[in-house]
Amino acid sequence: MTRQHKVGSHHWWTQRVSAIVLIPAAMLFVIPFASTFGGTQSEVLVTYANPFHALVALILLVTLFIHLHQGLAEVIADYAHSKLWLTILHTANSAFCWVMGLLSVFAIARIALFP
Amino acid sequence: MSGTPKSNRPLSPHLTIYRLQITSALSILHRMTGVALAVPAALIVWWLLAAGSSPIGFNAANSVLTSWFGKTILTLSLWAFWYHFANGIRHLVWDSGRGFELPTVTRSGIAVVVASFILTALTLFIGTLT
Numbered sequence: 001m002t003r004q005h006k007v008g009s010h011h012w013w014t015q016r017v018s019a020i021v022l023i024p025a026a027m028l029f030v031i032p033f034a035s036t037f038g039g040t041q042s043e044v045l046v047t048y049a050n051p052f053h054a055l056v057a058l059i060l061l062v063t064l065f066i067h068l069h070q071g072l073a074e075v076i077a078d079y080a081h082s083k084l085w086l087t088i089l090h091t092a093n094s095a096f097c098w099v100m101g102l103l104s105v106f107a108i109a110r111i112a113l114f115p
Numbered sequence: 116m117s118g119t120p121k122s123n124r125p126l127s128p129h130l131t132i133y134r135l136q137i138t139s140a141l142s143i144l145h146r147m148t149g150v151a152l153a154v155p156a157a158l159i160v161w162w163l164l165a166a167g168s169s170p171i172g173f174n175a176a177n178s179v180l181t182s183w184f185g186k187t188i189l190t191l192s193l194w195a196f197w198y199h200f201a202n203g204i205r206h207l208v209w210d211s212g213r214g215f216e217l218p219t220v221t222r223s224g225i226a227v228v229v230a231s232f233i234l235t236a237l238t239l240f241i242g243t244l245t
Contacts, residue, residue: 035241
């Protein structure tokens, strides 16, 4: 029992806090996304050049990848048992979520700030 | 475990001999949809990146995502998303210490499944409006 007990409750809390943030963010994201998806490039750009839609998409995607990272880490901890697999899968999880999170910030910033 | 003497007693929770119940089925489904949603999340990032890039880049992403295959993946993802969304709210209610009576758990489970299909249909309807 070093700091492990605090790390555990910290994970529990961040998973819940991100879940709560995702409820309104997802609802606000889905409607413009569903009506823009399948449209032309300029239609997509018009939607996400709008600061409100850009901000919603930014909050949704960043929170989503934080939430996904924690969820996948929990699944990996449950099913991977060898030290090698734990290292490989946890590293792959972190790499995927960090890259995707940063790419979503970049993608939205490019559309919203540099039209 | 490795230190205990070998016995023929089954190990808990011995999932393969357990009859699947609505509680356990929905719990596993929450996990499966959560993991699966990594795919559409990455696809949406690709779509947004492509939209900000050249027309060639956008057309590449758009033609894959709006193809028969892309639409199937995204429609299944949409259901997975609404399921995980509704069941996630159910989990948050449990975290507040409520809704643990067995009949309530069954009822909220059925409500989550029904809600996931209704919300999927509604979202698909919004998509066809434009």
